[in-house]
């Protein structure tokens with residue numbers, strides 16, 4: 001019996017030595033682990049012979065608390081990041097449409113009034129926010145969007161009036177335009193590129209100015225594109 005006790009004390013002393021050498025000492029980087037409410041401390045003061053063991057228990061408990069707390073924090077952070085990723089995936093919006101996409105060149109217009117251009121050739125309509133019947137892009141989520149319009153026209157022969165004009169509209173109001181109205185060029189093209197803060201429900205379209213006309217074939221000279229850069233509240 002005495003031998004067994006002796007062995008236990010030797011082991012405890014070894015552990016105690018290890019502990020004082022700081023091999024197992026860890027309060028965690030930059031944060032204090034709560035003191036374990038165990039009996040380790042009090043046992044240490046009443047039973048000197050098992051003091052090393054009690055210190056080990058305390059350190060182990062501190063490490064356990066530290067790792068448990070850290071794991072919980074990491075799990076919470078992961079869930080938040082996963083949720084953000086999910087929201088981003090759910091709100092993806094991107095489209096590119098062109099006027100016709102036909103082999104032979106065809107012109108749209110001129111008309112006596114301003115008219116929304118209905119682009120019929122869909123190259124991409126991710127999220128289905130562009131309506132090919134109405135020509136309107138209805139903003140599904142508030143955010144900052146990149147918008148691009150390219151226009152091209154061909155007067156048919158030299159000396160004819162070239163009239164390539166269109167405006168980008170948000171809720172019926174022009175926010176940017178492109179215009180080339182002259183008899184000196186037979187062909188011309190122009191591009192509008194904007195970053196705009198749009199609200200959910202906003203209606204965005206391209207309007208062909210009265211008297212103007214746009215021409216296109218499978219080269220996709222006339223395109224209307226938008227994609228979400230990032231969401232806002």
Ligand SMILES: *[C@@H]1O[C@H](CO)[C@@H](O)[C@H](O)[C@H]1NC(C)=O
Pocket residue numbers: 082083086
């Ligand atoms: C991430 O979030 C999505 C949507 O809430 C959920 O369906 C999925 O199970 C989550 N993934 C993990 C690993 O928690």
Ligand SMILES: *[C@@H]1O[C@H](CO)[C@@H](O)[C@H](O)[C@H]1NC(C)=O
Pocket residue numbers: 131132133134
């Ligand atoms: C697209 O626009 C047409 C014409 O305005 C309308 O009848 C139709 O309901 C719209 N489609 C969608 C999916 O909103």
